[in-house]
Amino acid sequence: MPATxxxxxxxxxxxxxxxxxxxxQLKQQNLQPGLAVVLIGSDxxxxxxxxxxxxxxxxxxxxxxxxLLPEDASMNDVxxxxxxxxxxxKIHGILVQSPPPPQIDEEAVVAAIDPAKDVDCFxxxxxxKMLIGKTDGFFPCTPYGVMELMAQSGIDPAGKHAVVVGxxxxxxxxxxxxxxQKCKGANATVTVVHSRTKNLPELTRQGDILIAAxxxxxxxxxxxxxxxxxxxxxxxxxxxxxxxxxxxxxCGDVKFDEVAPKASFITKxxxxxxxxxxxMLMRNAVKACxxxxxxxxx
Amino acid sequence: MPATxxxxxxxxxxxxxxxxxxxxQLKQQNLQPGLAVVLIGSDxxxxxxxxxxxxxxxxxxxxxxxxLLPEDASMNDVxxxxxxxxxxxKIHGILVQSPPPPQIDEEAVVAAIDPAKDVDCFxxxxxxKMLIGKTDGFFPCTPYGVMELMAQSGIDPAGKHAVVVGxxxxxxxxxxxxxxQKCKGANATVTVVHSRTKNLPELTRQGDILIAAxxxxxxxxxxxxxxxxxxxxxxxxxxxxxxxxxxxxxCGDVKFDEVAPKASFITKxxxxxxxxxxxMLMRNAVKACxxxxxxxxx
Numbered sequence: 001m002p003a004t005x006x007x008x009x010x011x012x013x014x015x016x017x018x019x020x021x022x023x024x025q026l027k028q029q030n031l032q033p034g035l036a037v038v039l040i041g042s043d044x045x046x047x048x049x050x051x052x053x054x055x056x057x058x059x060x061x062x063x064x065x066x067x068l069l070p071e072d073a074s075m076n077d078v079x080x081x082x083x084x085x086x087x088x089x090k091i092h093g094i095l096v097q098s099p100p101p102p103q104i105d106e107e108a109v110v111a112a113i114d115p116a117k118d119v120d121c122f123x124x125x126x127x128x129k130m131l132i133g134k135t136d137g138f139f140p141c142t143p144y145g146v147m148e149l150m151a152q153s154g155i156d157p158a159g160k161h162a163v164v165v166g167x168x169x170x171x172x173x174x175x176x177x178x179x180x181q182k183c184k185g186a187n188a189t190v191t192v193v194h195s196r197t198k199n200l201p202e203l204t205r206q207g208d209i210l211i212a213a214x215x216x217x218x219x220x221x222x223x224x225x226x227x228x229x230x231x232x233x234x235x236x237x238x239x240x241x242x243x244x245x246x247x248x249x250x251c252g253d254v255k256f257d258e259v260a261p262k263a264s265f266i267t268k269x270x271x272x273x274x275x276x277x278x279x280m281l282m283r284n285a286v287k288a289c290x291x292x293x294x295x296x297x298x
Numbered sequence: 299m300p301a302t303x304x305x306x307x308x309x310x311x312x313x314x315x316x317x318x319x320x321x322x323q324l325k326q327q328n329l330q331p332g333l334a335v336v337l338i339g340s341d342x343x344x345x346x347x348x349x350x351x352x353x354x355x356x357x358x359x360x361x362x363x364x365x366l367l368p369e370d371a372s373m374n375d376v377x378x379x380x381x382x383x384x385x386x387x388k389i390h391g392i393l394v395q396s397p398p399p400p401q402i403d404e405e406a407v408v409a410a411i412d413p414a415k416d417v418d419c420f421x422x423x424x425x426x427k428m429l430i431g432k433t434d435g436f437f438p439c440t441p442y443g444v445m446e447l448m449a450q451s452g453i454d455p456a457g458k459h460a461v462v463v464g465x466x467x468x469x470x471x472x473x474x475x476x477x478x479q480k481c482k483g484a485n486a487t488v489t490v491v492h493s494r495t496k497n498l499p500e501l502t503r504q505g506d507i508l509i510a511a512x513x514x515x516x517x518x519x520x521x522x523x524x525x526x527x528x529x530x531x532x533x534x535x536x537x538x539x540x541x542x543x544x545x546x547x548x549c550g551d552v553k554f555d556e557v558a559p560k561a562s563f564i565t566k567x568x569x570x571x572x573x574x575x576x577x578m579l580m581r582n583a584v585k586a587c588x589x590x591x592x593x594x595x596x
Binding site: 130131137177193 | 475
């Protein structure tokens with residue numbers, strides 16, 4: 001039986017449409033979630049990301065502000081802006097588009113964001129809450145999106161062996177933290193493999209759930225995958241493709257064509273995890289608004 | 299070849315003796331690390347733990363204060379004391395002995411401790427820093443002690459498969475966080491197994507390093523252990539022993555007698571991880587003093 005393709009676009013659309021409903025209910029209580037997006041410099045890719053976030057806010061009825069700082073902005077400029085946004089009651093979520101220019105200490109900027117407004121879940125306090133299993137912080141958008149993809153596809157990680165390929169702070173480590181929790185939708189046995197792992201294919205082959213987040217194009221091949229595994233591809237890589245108009249194509253960390261026939265469920269790149277990241281950011285922004293207004297979280 | 303017994307008492311003694319030296323150097327700069335231990339109520343086991351901590355402080359030249367609150371202390375009483383200790387420049391580390399009486403919300407008490415003085419590493423901010431890989435917080439004493447036991451025994455986890463049995467906030471999860479880091483002394487491939495794991499013995503048998511922290515007496519038997527594995531037993535369980543004067547004996551989570559012949563290195567209970575926990579607490583207290591006085595950490 002061919003693998004079921006997990007349609008990230010459709011699931012993300014369902015998430016955002018539920019959020020739009022929530023936002024309209026909040027407006028009846030004279031509340032509107034507000035997100036501030038900070039962009040330092042003029043990196044074209046970052047501009048695209050920021051604009052997508054702002055447009056998605058508009059679609060959902062979330063108030064948004066785009067703050068553009070010049071390429072040569074100082075740490076003081078950035079911290080002053082963060083301070084102002086921390087104190088602004090219209091703003092419930094703050095994110096600083098990564099990567100900032102070299103004179104900016106990204107860690108210090110993240111640490112300056114009020115944890116209650118840290119909708120990216122990059123602040124240590126929210127990361128810690130996630131690991132401890134507390135739900136009054138935030139979950140980082142991409143791993144949170146992976147959990148939601150599975151939940152919406154009827155995949156329960158409980159008791160299953162989830163193998164995470166990659167140990168980044170953005171995906172691998174939080175993925176492990178979310179999967180290991182003693183709670184509904186988690187309860188997986190978790191293995192994390194990475195660049196230093198010796199017998200990597202032997203371990204990935206044990207994964208009932210295999211999550212690829214190592215940032216290497218088509219790294220996961222068919223021989224590394226268990227028959228019937230759920231395969232989630234978090235990678236987005238550009239590879240040269242001289243025959244295409246753009247000169248490159250996007251691919252994931254999984255060699256889709258050969259892995260798909262072995263998998264029970266699989267995501268595509270693009271159209272898999274990608275759309276979920278922004279949907280979960282919006283969910284975090286709505287949650288932030290509710291928490292700051294002492295409204296119960298569903 | 300029989301397993302090398304990792305002597306936790308001896309390694310802990312080496313750690314504390316190096317700390318005593320550091321403390322005496324700090325005193326030459328008119329600095330003395332100070333630890334406040336808060337005990338609410340009169341649980342006899344907690345009293346023993348608290349007294350051991352205070353005595354170890356005395357031995358190392360660390361200033362210590364024991365704060366005893368009555369069994370019926372209110373949250374306000376506890377928070378007022380924490381507040382006072384947070385502001386006290388003599389005190390660099392604060393710990394509240396667990397478990398507090400039922401009217402006390404332990405999470406809220408921990409959250410009230412200044413993260414810079416949270417030498418137990420229970421505060422979410424320090425937990426998050428640990429997961430992210432930052433070293434300007436603290437590591438929780440027991441998992442930190444396990445890492446030190448391995449380091450002092452010449453065991454490098456890099457590239458090895460470490461299997462952690464148990465996913466508690468005190469041991470299992472931070473153990474996983476410390477082992478997975480991209481840094482010297484870590485870099486392990488990590489698997490965490492727990493009560494919901496289906497094929498547990500199959501997974502523990504893959505561990506080059508097996509860390510038992512599930513809180514079940516003699517849970518790990520010989521058939522669950524790989525030949526030549528490093529076996530670290532974090533469990534301390536009381537089991538009935540009617541023939542003994544106390545009526546009970548202490549044992550770990552590992553069936554020592556049958557596992558030892560298969561292991562390359564193994565810890566005993568007692569005398570293994572136990573003594574390390576308090577040694578690492580002392581190291582955290584000294585680190586806290588240095589950080590609060592802007593002295594470089596070695």
